[in-house]
Amino acid sequence: MKLPAFDYAAPATVAEAVRLLGSRPGAKALAGGQSLIPTLAFRLAAPPLLVDLRKINELRHIAFDANAVRLGARVRWRDIEDDGQLGAAHPLLVAAVGHVAHYQIRNRGTIGGSLAHADPAAELPGIAVTCDATIAITARKGERTIAAADFFTGALSTVLADDELITELRLPAWPRARRWAFEEFARRRGDFALAGVALFYDLDAQGYVRNAHIGVIGACHRPHRVPQAEAALNGRRCDAATIGTAAKALQTALEPPSDLHASAAYRRALAGTLLERALAATL
């Protein structure tokens, strides 16, 4: 369908953007538009005002410091793909982003848009939650940060208020020796995954798993870590027996949705298989 009517503004600063967002209840920020425009085309949303972020250059940074990898909200999938340092600085992020959508969408879709849209099958929210990332938000009354785990409240739902703008995603710095893997299954390349698993862990001097982080997308109502599966790994060697135990723990813990794409039982079984594959890939 054609899009519903809305007013449009393209401010040059974050301050002006949040002022505009606060000026009309239901106003929405527009970045790449690769989720928002289809939502409008389906008439699932009819915001009175779109605040286009295209002139706000301060949100396009990819920066590294001792504690974090920092991505501006307007960083596109394409920018992550093309960045020379991210492959070493955060290999799990780069691997997961490799599964996002198609060529044309990757040229416009942004990380801020993906976080705000909060599709439970989207890769970036899953990485943010798995990695204990922090999301920086600016509102008229000031800035705040929120843990990714507290940001997503359900399918397409977040704690973001109408007059708030996501400005940055901060992923904790990544030790070079860390083991990691990302696995997802979609019926066609670039489609949303029926299920996906992101994970990392560190090994101690004796070769035992420490600090296991396992996150799920697709087979869930919002991306989340799975402490039961992490507990099955921590303090053990990552061998075939441990992998089997972790996969069972994951399957027991999940409460996947059923829809026309896949049943809950299928998604649960798939997530277990993906976890087995992911852990095997870390060996």
Add this chain to the structure above:
Amino acid sequence: MKVSFELNGRPVQAELEPRMTLADCIRHELRQTGTHVGCEHGVCGACTVIVDGAAVRSCLMLAVQAEGASVTTVEGLSDAEKLSPLQAAFRKHHALQCGFCTPGMLTTAHALLTEEPQADKARIREVLSGNLCRCTGYIAIVDAVYEARAAYQK
């Protein structure tokens, strides 16, 4: 709202509502109907155009977002008389049947080969996975794009 941008090398202007997509602006306001609109929600790739060098879906971009940009549609890939090497390769390989998806295939492949003239068949397939064709089965399309690489070598 008034929007000004460059379309296939010529400056253009239109007066339109903010809700108008770039695809509809190009077709209805600027009367360049080579760009096809299939699904209107970013799935089929038929409406792909090139904005400042990057292939994008013109149904997922507002026309007002193209302010100041350089936009290339299928009409801009060759002059009126002669097929471009990419278009000639499509013809040689019979890489179309009904032709509805072809403008999006050509703009996508042109953007790809301009950036990556060494793209192998796996990369070509990956990139074209964002463009649906319900007639040909893709084999001829991939062959045509692969053969056209020669014309893009720097």
